[in-house]
Amino acid sequence: MPPCMTHLQCVACNATYEAGTQNTCPICGPHEGILDVIFDTTRAAVTLSRDTLNAREQSVWRYAELLPCEAPNLPNNGLRTIGWTPIIEAPALAANLGIGRVRLKDDGRSASGSFKDRASVVGVAMAAASGATSIACASTGNAATSMAHCAAVAGIQANIFVARGAPEGKLAQMLAYGARVFEVDGTYDDAYKLSRQSCAEFGWYDRNCAVNPYLVEGKKTAGLEIAEQCADNPPDWVAVSVGDGCTIAGIAKGLRQMRECGVIDWSARVLGVQAEGVAPIMKALETNRLDIPKVGTTYADSINVPVPRNWRKAVNGVRASNGTIIAVSDDEIRNAVATTGRLAGIFAEPAAAAAVAGIAKARQDGVLDPNANVVAMITGNGLKDIRGALSAIGKPTRVKADFKHIVEIVNAD
Numbered sequence: 001m002p003p004c005m006t007h008l009q010c011v012a013c014n015a016t017y018e019a020g021t022q023n024t025c026p027i028c029g030p031h032e033g034i035l036d037v038i039f040d041t042t043r044a045a046v047t048l049s050r051d052t053l054n055a056r057e058q059s060v061w062r063y064a065e066l067l068p069c070e071a072p073n074l075p076n077n078g079l080r081t082i083g084w085t086p087i088i089e090a091p092a093l094a095a096n097l098g099i100g101r102v103r104l105k106d107d108g109r110s111a112s113g114s115f116k117d118r119a120s121v122v123g124v125a126m127a128a129a130s131g132a133t134s135i136a137c138a139s140t141g142n143a144a145t146s147m148a149h150c151a152a153v154a155g156i157q158a159n160i161f162v163a164r165g166a167p168e169g170k171l172a173q174m175l176a177y178g179a180r181v182f183e184v185d186g187t188y189d190d191a192y193k194l195s196r197q198s199c200a201e202f203g204w205y206d207r208n209c210a211v212n213p214y215l216v217e218g219k220k221t222a223g224l225e226i227a228e229q230c231a232d233n234p235p236d237w238v239a240v241s242v243g244d245g246c247t248i249a250g251i252a253k254g255l256r257q258m259r260e261c262g263v264i265d266w267s268a269r270v271l272g273v274q275a276e277g278v279a280p281i282m283k284a285l286e287t288n289r290l291d292i293p294k295v296g297t298t299y300a301d302s303i304n305v306p307v308p309r310n311w312r313k314a315v316n317g318v319r320a321s322n323g324t325i326i327a328v329s330d331d332e333i334r335n336a337v338a339t340t341g342r343l344a345g346i347f348a349e350p351a352a353a354a355a356v357a358g359i360a361k362a363r364q365d366g367v368l369d370p371n372a373n374v375v376a377m378i379t380g381n382g383l384k385d386i387r388g389a390l391s392a393i394g395k396p397t398r399v400k401a402d403f404k405h406i407v408e409i410v411n412a413d
């Protein structure tokens with residue numbers, strides 16, 4: 001066990017377990033008994049500081065004290081290149097949104113084009129360390145493509161269960177990385193159940209965030225990085241879209257642990273953004289229980305999660321940061337895809353642009369004041385869902401192969 005990981009704790013009943021002994025709490029069961037990985041941040045702080053970090057590799061593995069496994073030592077160094085994505089200053093977007101400062105942390109540049117690489121790199125490193133030759137997950141798309149990527153790097157067979165309707169760009173990526181893709185004629189929940197049954201039957205390593213408590217620790221690295229990259233210019237808020245709930249839980253945890261370790265002396269509030277059609281975690285923040293929406297959907301497929309498994313972790317993380325969760329419409333998300341590309345030079349997939357849409361909404365609602373200083377997490381690249389993007393940004397101008405036609409159009413603009 002890495003030196004600073006101490007134990008696992010159930011987010012529902014607080015029972016504690018030795019690391020490696022359970023995936024979910026046996027008292028609360030596999031649905032409610034999600035486990036949180038607990039670290040001794042006092043011990044981590046002995047070796048984790050701004051000085052020591054400055055000398056470390058620019059990947060998630062720079063935070064060794066706060067990870068559940070060691071950096072993989074593989075002939076292909078791909079897994080050592082994930083993380084440490086840039087933060088882009090976006091003043092034109094900030095002006096458009098009517099707030100003081102906006103920075104975008106662009107995980108669309110990660111190896112497979114999404115934030116999920118942070119979880120998959122930990123999952124595949126742990127699978128490789130355990131000697132597993134196969135790994136599996138159910139996914140709305142990005143978790144699976146990132147797992148397929150990391151598994152290909154590590155020489156492990158990836159088995160993916162997706163619900164029918166996943167964007168073609170994501171399916172193409174999974175297949176290109178050599179994954180076995182089961183496109184399930186059913187919902188995401190059906191795909192999830194089949195992946196769980198298959199892991200039990202065939203002994204595949206289970207990369208489902210709902211039952212693998214270590215994956216959030218990979219997602220946490222985005223919060224650790226935001227803290228470090230913004231150490232001298234802290235944001236008031238960090239905005240991120242919310243689907244299953246483990247991404248926002250990880251970011252909140254990363255920010256908190258960097259404060260506990262003394263790397264930063266500030267805290268930021270977390271702004272979760274759900275789609276109006278599928279916003280069970282926003283409601284759970286008020287009611288403290290999960291009501292599964294009967295109808296409603298969103299075209300932002302990465303956050304179309306009607307039965308989020310990690311809702312309690314998300315609610316706890318948002319509350320601890322004194323943050324909140326709001327919802328935006330699909331039209332507001334489409335508008336944010338266009339403005340993020342045009343005003344910040346970043347092509348975000350719909351679920352990623354939802355974070356930007358959430359800033360606009362939070363400003364309108366008075367949650368953010370005009371001087372607000374926000375970092376928004378861009379969780380996925382726009383190329384992953386071309387149909388979704390095109391519905392937001394219009395079509396090219398058709399012209400005849402005749403220069404006079406170009407002149408007419410340019411002069412008319």
Ligand SMILES: [Zn+2]
Pocket residue numbers: 010011012013014015025026027028029033
């Ligand atoms: Zn429990």
